[in-house]
Amino acid sequence: MPLHHAVLALLSAKPAHGYELKSSFEQAVGDQWGGLNIGHLYQILERLSRDGLIESERQPQQVKPDRVIHRLTPAGRAELDRWLAEPAMPARGYRDDFVLKVMAAVRSPDPATLATVLSRQRAHLLRQLHALTDARATTATTPVESLLISAAELHIRADLGVVDAAEESLAADPVAAVSEQAPPAAIPPQSVAG
16 A cells, blocks of 8 residues: 555654645655545544554644654554565556456447547547646656656557557457457366366
């Protein structure tokens, strides 16, 4: 759970309360990641505490409500170290909403549907790429935010490659794209020796 581990990483630097963590996270990754919902952050903190990865201490304040300061526990440090030692793993399988949209477009009775879907996707990706170029030029970025912008650009360029591949392979022969393959031959049941 990357956000859980990001919170552990922030707490490894120093103890902090919820709004400090939200601010530190957003400063570290910048606008490209998007804001961290404070309600979600408190759910993460509750789970980390329940799992013994952080400990929390309520500190009274005179004017404001009590502040809860969170600290990394030795178990939290060990979990953070374990997570950092592993390569980042993508979600299981390859799931992409665009591929589902292409599948639906290929099956459309209107042959222009696929071309329209591909054209709209390409235009959307090019707008995103342009916005990232603007963000890089106009935003004073941290090294992590700059890396995030670079990663987003690389992902978008790869997605543009998928659009190109769909045009080349599916638009060239849409009939073959929707033809049903024969179901695999049934595997005979194994005989049980008695």
